[in-house]
Amino acid sequence: MRIRRCAILILIALSSAFSLxxxxxKQSAGQSIPVxxxxxxxxxxxxxxxxxxxxFSARRVALNRTPPLFDTDEPSAPELSLVEVRAxxxxxxxxxxxxxxxxxxxxxxxxxxPDTPPETRFRKVPTEADDRFFDAAAVxxxxxxxxxxxAPSLQMGDAADPVEIYYWNSARGAMLMQAQGRGTTxxxxxxxxxxxxxxxxxxxVTFELPDLPAGTPLAFAVWNGSQKDRDGRKxxxxxxxxx
Amino acid sequence: MSKHQYAMVMxxxxxxxxxxxxxxxxxxxxxxxxxxxxxxxxxxxRPGLGYPRQWDRIGGGWRDGxxxxxxxxxxxxxxxxxxxxxxxxLFEGKxxxxxxxxxxESGVNWDEDVGGMNADENYFFYLPRICNHCTYPACLEAxxxxxxxxxxxxxxxxxxxxxxxxxxxxIKACPYKKIYFNEVTGKSEKCIFCYPxxxxxxxxxxxAQCPGRLRFVGLLDDPESPVHRLVLVHKIALxxxxxxxxxxxxxxxxxxxxxxxxxxxxSILEDPRLPLDYLVYLFGEEVKDVIIRLxxxxxxxxxxxxxxxxxxxxxRDAETRYRIRPQLVQIQL
Numbered sequence: 173m174r175i176r177r178c179a180i181l182i183l184i185a186l187s188s189a190f191s192l193x194x195x196x197x198k199q200s201a202g203q204s205i206p207v208x209x210x211x212x213x214x215x216x217x218x219x220x221x222x223x224x225x226x227x228f229s230a231r232r233v234a235l236n237r238t239p240p241l242f243d244t245d246e247p248s249a250p251e252l253s254l255v256e257v258r259a260x261x262x263x264x265x266x267x268x269x270x271x272x273x274x275x276x277x278x279x280x281x282x283x284x285x286p287d288t289p290p291e292t293r294f295r296k297v298p299t300e301a302d303d304r305f306f307d308a309a310a311v312x313x314x315x316x317x318x319x320x321x322x323a324p325s326l327q328m329g330d331a332a333d334p335v336e337i338y339y340w341n342s343a344r345g346a347m348l349m350q351a352q353g354r355g356t357t358x359x360x361x362x363x364x365x366x367x368x369x370x371x372x373x374x375x376x377v378t379f380e381l382p383d384l385p386a387g388t389p390l391a392f393a394v395w396n397g398s399q400k401d402r403d404g405r406k407x408x409x410x411x412x413x414x415x
Numbered sequence: 416m417s418k419h420q421y422a423m424v425m426x427x428x429x430x431x432x433x434x435x436x437x438x439x440x441x442x443x444x445x446x447x448x449x450x451x452x453x454x455x456x457x458x459x460x461r462p463g464l465g466y467p468r469q470w471d472r473i474g475g476g477w478r479d480g481x482x483x484x485x486x487x488x489x490x491x492x493x494x495x496x497x498x499x500x501x502x503x504x505l506f507e508g509k510x511x512x513x514x515x516x517x518x519x520e521s522g523v524n525w526d527e528d529v530g531g532m533n534a535d536e537n538y539f540f541y542l543p544r545i546c547n548h549c550t551y552p553a554c555l556e557a558x559x560x561x562x563x564x565x566x567x568x569x570x571x572x573x574x575x576x577x578x579x580x581x582x583x584x585x586i587k588a589c590p591y592k593k594i595y596f597n598e599v600t601g602k603s604e605k606c607i608f609c610y611p612x613x614x615x616x617x618x619x620x621x622x623a624q625c626p627g628r629l630r631f632v633g634l635l636d637d638p639e640s641p642v643h644r645l646v647l648v649h650k651i652a653l654x655x656x657x658x659x660x661x662x663x664x665x666x667x668x669x670x671x672x673x674x675x676x677x678x679x680x681x682s683i684l685e686d687p688r689l690p691l692d693y694l695v696y697l698f699g700e701e702v703k704d705v706i707i708r709l710x711x712x713x714x715x716x717x718x719x720x721x722x723x724x725x726x727x728x729x730x731r732d733a734e735t736r737y738r739i740r741p742q743l744v745q746i747q748l
């Protein structure tokens with residue numbers, strides 16, 4: 173019952189943000205993301221200074237806040253309004269950089285347990301806090317290469333059109349996820365090259381993706397830890413298209 | 416709804432507050448990285464703060480078929496771990512007193528044996544707590560990952576560690592705050608009712624180690640099991656906070672004994688040692704009827720009669736207290 177009501181709420185919110193494409197689940201794409209070309213290797217862009225990235229033109233993409241997903245959720249007003257996206261092809265890879273203003277740097281250096289089994293150690297790594305959530309960001313694109321005006325459902329794809337989600341968490345690192353519809357997101361166990369940093373009120377996160385053809389739909393998401401964002405409680409963009 | 420339901424009855428009249436159950440559980444299940452503050456089994460003094468503190472007033476559970484809101488307990492509510500600065504005293508030759516740091520302000524059993532006042536007399540009792548493996552688990556409903564499930568064969572509620580992504584909606588939803596977040600693994604954990612032991616025909620570690628012999632374990636739907644007899648036949652064991660709507664499968668024989676000295680020979684209900692209001696707060700109005708039934712059984716025994724119920728509650732041997740049926744609950748694959 174609750175799920176159905178949430179689904180209706182989300183549909184209302186999404187349909188006000190953009191029009192639904194043919195077949196209901198299919199969604200039309202928004203503006204285009206310019207793609208530059210970088211002569212060096214992709215990993216150089218991961219650690220490149222902002223001045224190097226400024227050669228690539230940026231697209232400002234509006235962020236939408238998901239409506240409350242559950243009846244018991246605390247309300248939270250939108251605090252972030254847009255994410256700036258830059259993209260470049262480098263040596264057969266696509267490197268995407270997201271940057272957004274965020275007044276709070278919600279991250280932590282999590283202690284890594286030693287390789288020895290815990291039962292052999294007197295001291296165990298403690299849980300420092302149980303109620304903090306970390307800033308994070310993600311890039312999503314269709315698993316089946318497709319170009320054109322229609323894209324998979326923005327709600328984590330759909331059964332016919334699964335999606336790849338490149339998720340970066342400021343405390344837990346980069347992890348590749350896959351999904352085919354809301355509630356089906358799963359971690360693949362694989363990581364991917366990524367980097368991120370917070371400087372003077374701004375997050376800048378760089379993702380190394382496989383090379384994607386022009387016309388590929390891309391969507392972006394940002395989680396604000398101080399607003400207890402996790403799961404679908406986040407900021408999201410509608411589909412954009414790679415130039 | 417599960418085919419069978421394992422349940423536990425704890426006789427609060429017999430709990431010594433020795434924490435042997437807590438240690439048995441801790442050594443077996445939560446002696447790992449990230450689990451230091453976790454007590455899948457804890458024993459708290461009542462009345463008192465509980466663990467995490469004030470868990471009974473935070474929120475969660477069901478009302479009119481809807482999940483109720485609740486904040487996440489914080490580390491302030493669980494209490495921060497502290498260290499003693501032995502180094503300076505023993506090895507650096509400094510003469511400062513050895514003090515804990517950070518200054519302890521809360522913790523598990525922070526208010527042990529403090530209790531409350533009933534008129535001018537102090538009173539308290541111990542309340543051992545595990546996950547209630549509820550018939551209608553609020554945690555299960557709250558999980559958007561469907562990582563929590565109730566085992567069809569025996570009703571035990573568990574968190575699939577592969578599916579869990581540490582969103583913590585379950586912790587908010589649980590009105591008993593018996594789920595803990597492991598920040599090292601990034602996943603939530605809870606009591607598993609020792610299902611690997613039950614599957615081998617062994618009783619739960621907390622029950623096996625209990626010197627007070629206050630725990631009874633079996634299938635609620637097995638007419639031969641002690642829990643079936645205590646809960647459904649004799650009707651002298653009640654769930655904690657029934658109004659939270661989750662239908663716990665852990666039941667308590669309410670504390671009612673001994674009577675006040677000056678009231679010897681009179682009914683406990685006339686001038687109870689433990690304020691009835693507090694027992695009603697924990698177990699609901701039905702607790703009064705339970706105490707009347709228990710008192711009647713006690714009087715029968717004291718006047719030379721035989722009480723099958725009291726013999727069962729004494730629980731002299733493991734065969735009386737436990738009936739573990741791995742064959743019955745085995746799923747046919």
